Amino acid sequence: MLEITRLSTTQPDFWESLARLTSDETETDAAVENAVTAILAAVRKEGDAAVLRYTSELDRLDASTVAELEVAPERLRAAFESLGEEQRAALTRAEERIRAYAERQRMKSWEYTEADGTMLGQKVTPLDRVGLYVPGGKAAYPSSVLMNAVPASVAGVSDIVMVVPAPDGELDPLVLAAAHLAGVTRVYTIGGAQAIAALAYGTATIPAVDKIVGPGNAYVAAAKRRVFGRVGIDMIAGPSEILIICDGQTDPDWIAMDLFSQAEHDEVARAVLVCPDALYLDQVQQSMERLLPSMERSDIIRAALANRGALICVRDLVEAEEVTNTVAPEHLELSVAQPQKMAERIRHAGAIFLGRHTPEVLGDYCAGPNHVLPTSGTARFASPLGVYDFQKRSSLIQATPAGAAEHGRVAAVLAQAEGLTAHAESAAYRVRAHEQE
Amino acid sequence: MLEITRLSTTQPDFWESLARLTSDETETDAAVENAVTAILAAVRKEGDAAVLRYTSELDRLDASTVAELEVAPERLRAAFESLGEEQRAALTRAEERIRAYAERQRMKSWEYTEADGTMLGQKVTPLDRVGLYVPGGKAAYPSSVLMNAVPASVAGVSDIVMVVPAPDGELDPLVLAAAHLAGVTRVYTIGGAQAIAALAYGTATIPAVDKIVGPGNAYVAAAKRRVFGRVGIDMIAGPSEILIICDGQTDPDWIAMDLFSQAEHDEVARAVLVCPDALYLDQVQQSMERLLPSMERSDIIRAALANRGALICVRDLVEAEEVTNTVAPEHLELSVAQPQKMAERIRHAGAIFLGRHTPEVLGDYCAGPNHVLPTSGTARFASPLGVYDFQKRSSLIQATPAGAAEHGRVAAVLAQAEGLTAHAESAAYRVRAHEQE
Numbered sequence: 126m127l128e129i130t131r132l133s134t135t136q137p138d139f140w141e142s143l144a145r146l147t148s149d150e151t152e153t154d155a156a157v158e159n160a161v162t163a164i165l166a167a168v169r170k171e172g173d174a175a176v177l178r179y180t181s182e183l184d185r186l187d188a189s190t191v192a193e194l195e196v197a198p199e200r201l202r203a204a205f206e207s208l209g210e211e212q213r214a215a216l217t218r219a220e221e222r223i224r225a226y227a228e229r230q231r232m233k234s235w236e237y238t239e240a241d242g243t244m245l246g247q248k249v250t251p252l253d254r255v256g257l258y259v260p261g262g263k264a265a266y267p268s269s270v271l272m273n274a275v276p277a278s279v280a281g282v283s284d285i286v287m288v289v290p291a292p293d294g295e296l297d298p299l300v301l302a303a304a305h306l307a308g309v310t311r312v313y314t315i316g317g318a319q320a321i322a323a324l325a326y327g328t329a330t331i332p333a334v335d336k337i338v339g340p341g342n343a344y345v346a347a348a349k350r351r352v353f354g355r356v357g358i359d360m361i362a363g364p365s366e367i368l369i370i371c372d373g374q375t376d377p378d379w380i381a382m383d384l385f386s387q388a389e390h391d392e393v394a395r396a397v398l399v400c401p402d403a404l405y406l407d408q409v410q411q412s413m414e415r416l417l418p419s420m421e422r423s424d425i426i427r428a429a430l431a432n433r434g435a436l437i438c439v440r441d442l443v444e445a446e447e448v449t450n451t452v453a454p455e456h457l458e459l460s461v462a463q464p465q466k467m468a469e470r471i472r473h474a475g476a477i478f479l480g481r482h483t484p485e486v487l488g489d490y491c492a493g494p495n496h497v498l499p500t501s502g503t504a505r506f507a508s509p510l511g512v513y514d515f516q517k518r519s520s521l522i523q524a525t526p527a528g529a530a531e532h533g534r535v536a537a538v539l540a541q542a543e544g545l546t547a548h549a550e551s552a553a554y555r556v557r558a559h560e561q562e
Numbered sequence: 563m564l565e566i567t568r569l570s571t572t573q574p575d576f577w578e579s580l581a582r583l584t585s586d587e588t589e590t591d592a593a594v595e596n597a598v599t600a601i602l603a604a605v606r607k608e609g610d611a612a613v614l615r616y617t618s619e620l621d622r623l624d625a626s627t628v629a630e631l632e633v634a635p636e637r638l639r640a641a642f643e644s645l646g647e648e649q650r651a652a653l654t655r656a657e658e659r660i661r662a663y664a665e666r667q668r669m670k671s672w673e674y675t676e677a678d679g680t681m682l683g684q685k686v687t688p689l690d691r692v693g694l695y696v697p698g699g700k701a702a703y704p705s706s707v708l709m710n711a712v713p714a715s716v717a718g719v720s721d722i723v724m725v726v727p728a729p730d731g732e733l734d735p736l737v738l739a740a741a742h743l744a745g746v747t748r749v750y751t752i753g754g755a756q757a758i759a760a761l762a763y764g765t766a767t768i769p770a771v772d773k774i775v776g777p778g779n780a781y782v783a784a785a786k787r788r789v790f791g792r793v794g795i796d797m798i799a800g801p802s803e804i805l806i807i808c809d810g811q812t813d814p815d816w817i818a819m820d821l822f823s824q825a826e827h828d829e830v831a832r833a834v835l836v837c838p839d840a841l842y843l844d845q846v847q848q849s850m851e852r853l854l855p856s857m858e859r860s861d862i863i864r865a866a867l868a869n870r871g872a873l874i875c876v877r878d879l880v881e882a883e884e885v886t887n888t889v890a891p892e893h894l895e896l897s898v899a900q901p902q903k904m905a906e907r908i909r910h911a912g913a914i915f916l917g918r919h920t921p922e923v924l925g926d927y928c929a930g931p932n933h934v935l936p937t938s939g940t941a942r943f944a945s946p947l948g949v950y951d952f953q954k955r956s957s958l959i960q961a962t963p964a965g966a967a968e969h970g971r972v973a974a975v976l977a978q979a980e981g982l983t984a985h986a987e988s989a990a991y992r993v994r995a996h997e998q999e
Contacts, residue, residue, distance in 0.1 A: 215975035222969075226682055229674070235666065244916070245663055245930050250909050252943050266980055299979055335943040354798060357943035361791060379991045385984035421983045468958065472687050479681070479960035482992050486985045487961060490973040493682050494957035506689050506772040506794035508955040518945040520931035521905065523916035524924060532659075536927040538652035542736055543703055546858045547822035548923045554816045555919050 127414045128431040131406070133438040134448070146435055147395070147452050149363045149501040154343060161318045161347040168322035173329050179319040184261075184292045186314065191330035196301065196312040204301035212299065219491035220271050220306045226493030227279040230512040236521055243528035246521035251281035254332060255515060256324035256356075257309065258339035258349075261290035261316055265297035268489060272496045272510065273339050274307035280515030285309045286334055288324065290316020316341075321348035325356050338497075338510065359510055363501035364433070366395035367485055368454035368474075370445045371409075372461040373402035375481045381412035383458060383484050388429035389422040395433040397452070399445045406436045446470050453504040456485045475504045530559035564851045565868040568843070570875040571885070583872055584832070584889050586800045586938040591780060598755045598784045605759035610766050616756040621698075621729045623751065628767035633738065633749040641738035649736065656928035657708055657743045663930030664716040667949040679962035680969070684955050688718035691769060692952060693761035693793075694746065695776035695786075698727035698753055702734035705926060709933045710776050710947065711744035717952035722746045723771055725761065727753020753778075755785035762789035775934075775947065796947055800938035801870070803832035804922055805891035805911075807882045808846075809898040810839035812918045818849035820895060820921050825866035826859040832870040834889070836882045843873045883907050890941040893922045910941045967996035 132142055167175040173191045180194065181187050188194050205213065236246025255277045259270055270287070277285050287304055289296070291314035304312055313331060315323065321341075327333030336357035337349060349358045367387040371380055384396040400406055413430070417423050439445045446467065449457060453473035461467055464479035471477060475498030476488050489496045497510035524532060533552035540548035569579055604612040610628045617631065618624050625631050642650065673683025692714045696707055707724070714722050724741055726733070728751035741749055750768060752760065758778075764770030773794035774786060786795045804824040808817055821833040837843055850867070854860050876882045883904065886894060890910035898904055901916035908914060912935030913925050926933050934947035961969060970989035977985035 211975055212979055215972045215979075218972045219976060229672065230684070237666070243929075247667070247931075248905070248914070253909070268976055268980065354938075354940070357940075376991070379988075382984060382988040382991060386982070386988040389982060389984040420987075421981075426984065464960065468685070471956070472690065474956050476957035476959065477685070479958065482963050482966040482995075483959055483961040484966075484970075484988045484992060486973050486977060486988045487966065487969050488957070488959055489985060490976045491969050492680075492959045492961070494684075494959060498957075499954075501791075503791070503794075504954070504956070506954060509957050511955070513950075517936075517941070517943060518948070519908070519911050519941070520913035520925070520935075520946050521916065522913065522920055522925055522929045522931060523901065524920040524929070526919050529919040529921075529924065532924050532928050533921075535652045535655050536923050538648055539656060539705055539927045540923060542649055542652075543705065544858075545823070545826060547819060547826040547863065548926060550857075551816075551819040551823040551921045551923045554813070554819060555921060558919075 127410065127417060127427065129410065130435040131438070132435055134440055134444055143448065143451065146433070147502065157343050157347050161344055161351060164318040165322045165348060165351060168319055168328070169326045176315055176319050176323050176328060176331070179317065180315050183317055184290050186291055186294055191313070191328065194314045196314060201301045201305035201309070201312065204298040205305040207298065208302055216267065216299070216302060216306060219268070220275060222491050222493040223271055223275045223495070224279060227276045227512050230276070231279060232513055232516050232518070239528070241528040241531065242525035243532070244521065244523040248519045248521055249516050250519065251283070252335045252515050252517065253282070254284040254286065254334045255282045256334035256337040257285060257287045258320065258337060258341050258345060259287055259289040259300060260341055262292050262295065265300045267297070267299040267303035268496065269340060270300055270303035270309070271307050274304065274309050276495065276510060276512045277515040278308035280512045282515050284332070286324065286332065287312045288315050288320040290314065290320070318344045318348035321345060321352060325352035336515070338514070359497065359514065360499055360503060360507055362497070364393040364395060365390045366397070366454055366500060367456040367458065368397045368399065368449055368452055369458040369460055370442065370449060370467070371398060371400045371405070372442060373400055373405035374462065375460040377405065377408040377412040378416065379481065379484070380409050380460060381416055384413065384430070384434070385416070385420060385426050386484070386486050387456070388426040388434065389420070390429070392425055392428040392432060394429045396430060397435045397437060397454070399437045399439055399448050401439050401441050401445065403438045406438055410436060442467065449474065453502045455498045455500045455504065456488070458483070458485055473504045475499045475509055526555070526559045526562065529555040564847065564854060564864065566847065567872040568875070569872055571877055571881055580885065580888065583870070584939065594780050594784050598781055598788060601755040602759045602785060602788060605756055605765070606763045613752055613756050613760050613765060613768070616754065617752050620754055621727050623728055623731055628750070628765065631751045633733070633751060638738045638742035638746070638749065641735040642742040644735065645739055653704065653736070653739060653743060656705070657712060659928050659930040660708055660712045660932070661716060664713045664949050667713070668716060669950055669953050669955070673958055676965070678965040678968065680965035681958065681960040683958035685958055686953050686955055688720070689772045689952050689954065690719070691721040691723065691771045692719045693771035693774040694722060694724045695757065695774060695778050695782060696724055696726040696737060697778055699729050699732065702737045704734070704736040704740035705933065706777060707737055707740035707746070708744050711741065711746050713932065713947060713949045714952040715745035717949045719952050721769070723761065723769065724749045725752050725757040727751065727757070755781045758782055758785035758789060762793050773952070775951070796934065796951065797936060797940060797944055801830040801832060802827045803834070803891055803937060804893040804895065805834045805836060805886055805889055806895040806897055807879065807886060807904070808835060808837045808842070809879060810837055810842035811899065812897040814842065814845040814849040815853065816918065816921070817846050817897060818853055821850065821867070821871070822853070822857060822863050823921070823923050824893070825863040825871065826857070829862055829865040829869060831866045833867060834872045834874060834891070836874045836876055836885050838876050838878050838882065840875045843875055847873060879904070886911065890939045892935045892937045892941065893925070895920070895922055912936045912941045912946055963992070963996045963999065966992040
């Protein structure tokens with residue numbers, strides 16, 4: 126028997142129930158925080174020596190220098206070339222499509238000149254050096270390497286430093302192949318908070334980076350939070366989630382499997398279906414019950430659906446949109462007849478998959494848009510990872526003597542009002558210079 | 563006698579000295595952290611009651627309801643209308659110019675269709691509701707209200723909630739006038755960590771926002787860090803700073819005053835001049851000594867220059883660019899003959915002011931670009947505050963049945979490789995549907 130929450134917007138406590146279902150309290154674990162504090166301090170002080178010590182202790186990987194933990198570029202290339210034909214073709218195709226979409230995202234510099242000759246603009250430059258964290262062991266995902274490294278490469282980052290733990294020396298060849306394909310500059314087999322510390326502070330061997338991206342466990346997330354400010358970081362990802370709006374006209378097996386594909390990530394993944402047809406919700410539930418036993422990861426799926434799954438009956442599709450805008454889901458499937466019209470009314474979602482033939486899984490691998498997306502309702506204010514995360518802007522201002530005089534007068538009035546008289550005087554020098562010409 | 567560090571790139575320890583000069587260790591103060599923890603927890607649990615209690619205790623401002631702490635829109639308008647003609651004109655002109663520049667920054671949605679009919683895109687939407695923190699008391703800066711609120715307004719944020727403490731009931735009319743002009747929706751006279759908590763969690767009276775921006779003291783900064791993730795935040799600003807590259811051909815008094823205009827902010831502001839001409843550095847130092855006694859804020863300027871100021875002699879202008887790219891300054895003045903050519907070689911700076919007639923003060927008030935800029939070297943990875951900070955992106959993916967089949971095959975191969983079989987099966991449903999057509 127499959128356990129999943131059923132909700133209806135006609136319940137008096139519906140919105141409170143929805144809020145409970147979708148709330149992710151990210152409690153910071155004191156033990157994790159303390160361990161991370163010690164690791165950050167040790168790596169900052171001792172550099173390579175601390176990295177070697179933690180790598181030996183935590184990953185059972187012994188080396189006498191950090192340089193020995195570097196994976197040579199030839200080994201990345203060899204990993205790619207030794208893939209089977211089908212996997213190599215699929216990885217290559219995915220990389221091409223991710224790159225093609227990313228190219229459209231690249232920001233460009235601009236400037237304009239006003240009537241008095243004053244030039245204003247915005248100069249866009251890539252980050253110099255970026256760190257990419259890749260989890261090791263069982264959760265090694267080559268798709269994650271592509272999704273994090275390709276936008277950095279398209280942005281023009283000249284040094285992409287990847288860290289990936291190799292517990293007991295184990296390394297996924299597909300991860301190495303993806304690093305080769307995506308343009309990663311160098312790879313070190315280190316992980317955990319010690320890898321984040323090495324990237325943030327730099328060591329004799331590992332260069333300090335400007336920004337760190339990529340998913341990781343609680344230690345990695347805590348370390349990223351702590352070094353934020355010294356370096357940039359991407360969002361700290363919460364559990365993965367999908368919300369599907371269906372009008373009741375899609376094959377229920379398809380929707381059941383789309384929910385499973387989210388639920389199989391882990392026991393706290395969230396899979397929610399919203400539909401105005403209660404009978405259709407029953408059909409999807411029956412499909413899930415029938416299909417579940419055949420799934421390889423059925424235990425995880427079952428647990429996730431029981432913990433965080435929901436079938437929500439709404440009065441109509443307009444109400445479904447309202448539920449969606451409240452949840453601000455990471456992934457949103459619009460399995461309806463008029464998905465484009467509906468998408469226009471969606472204000473908050475990480476990625477929107479339109480139509481019955483666009484399952485979320487396409488976005489995980491090869492549609493093109495990034496699979497690193499804002500979770501836990503953060504789509505209210507955050508965006509997918511993109512090329513723009515590896516570029517930054519500088520404002521440009523060039524005044525002519527006439528422009529400086531005009532704007533200088535305005536600035537001087539406001540500076541005086543704020544009590545900043547050196548500001549006012551700095552402007553006044555240019556005003557007087559122009560008046561005396 | 564004016565005390566300021568002199569450095570030369572010919573010193574063997576130059577780069578270490580530069581690193582020391584420009585390092586900002588943001589130590590978290592345990593007392594501040596503990597106080598903020600208590601305040602966040604109290605406001606989250608008790609809502610309005612806790613906000614009223616802290617406001618009475620810390621700002622000596624008593625009210626029986628939070629609604630009483632709201633400043634009515636009519637009062638904002640009245641503050642604007644009662645300004646003197648000169649101030650009103652300056653504020654209006656500044657707002658217009660900030661808005662005009664911001665309009666150029668607005669991101670637009672885009673989409674494209676591939677040969678097989680697959681549509682990919684990026685949908686841009688404004689945030690729903692934003693909180694704007696404005697410091698009260700002596701550090702009340704109307705320019706800061708404009709710089710934070712105008713980009714939100716241009717982005718299309720429909721609710722801009724401003725909080726500004728009014729210690730002992732004191733409120734700067736220019737701040738209220740700026741709020742009126744910039745399109746702030748509502749204003750509450752609350753401040754400190756309690757205001758950040760109210761904006762992040764919401765109370766019965768104050769609505770929860772999606773992002774909080776604006777400067778504040780150590781308590782405000784600590785509170786913003788803590789609620790990050792639940793809401794978005796802007797960067798935590800460090801001390802303000804300027805680096806000026808001069809070729810030795812600008813009036814030394816102008817450069818002295820430009821350095822003062824940075825130094826007068828506070829005792830930890832950083833003002834650095836880089837020049838290949840040691841005699842010119844002497845001239846600027848003499849100008850500073852002569853001009854300092856006449857400055858209203860001479861004590862602050864003197865302290866800032868002694869703490870964090872520097873006159874750096876370089877071998878040539880190319881080396882000056884190298885120093886600049888290492889420092890990644892918040893403000894950069896290029897007081898040289900060919901500023902545009904030099905700007906092309908600058909990789910990291912918050913805002914670049916080109917030419918002798920473009921003092922940094924223009925950017926503080928009315929040039930147009932934002933004065934909220936990345937400090938402490940974070941221009942290596944961060945950007946000025948802009949319209950883009952109040953917009954976010956959602957990826958759009960719509961596959962045709964043919965496209966779903968093609969991309970579904972690729973996705974299924976990679977999903978199988980990652981051991982995610984429900985992912986593979988979700989894609990396979992669409993592949994089979996197309997094959998059977």
